[in-house]
Amino acid sequence: MSTVEEMKVIQAINRLEDARKLLSEVCQKDNRFNEKFNGMNGNLERFEQELREIQDRLNVENLGVKGMAIREF
Numbered sequence: 001m002s003t004v005e006e007m008k009v010i011q012a013i014n015r016l017e018d019a020r021k022l023l024s025e026v027c028q029k030d031n032r033f034n035e036k037f038n039g040m041n042g043n044l045e046r047f048e049q050e051l052r053e054i055q056d057r058l059n060v061e062n063l064g065v066k067g068m069a070i071r072e073f
Contacts, residue, residue: 006058009051016048 023037023044 003062006055006062009055009058013048013051013055016044016051020044020048 020041023041027034027037
């Protein structure tokens with residue numbers, strides 16, 4: 001994959017972080033749905049972690065491609 005895909009994965013991670021923060025803010029103001037929001041936050045954290053693993057792999061792959069291009073130059 002290219003660095004464009006890597007950037008999209010990073011954007012997805014950032015959006016998940018933002019979603020978790022928003023849910024936390026809602027929980028602080030209205031605790032009626034804390035149990036559901038806590039479950040959602042747990043899921044968002046897992047998705048975020050999986051995306052970070054994908055990002056790490058893409059980063060390594062992209063560095064390898066860039067390294068090969070430099071060697072060929």
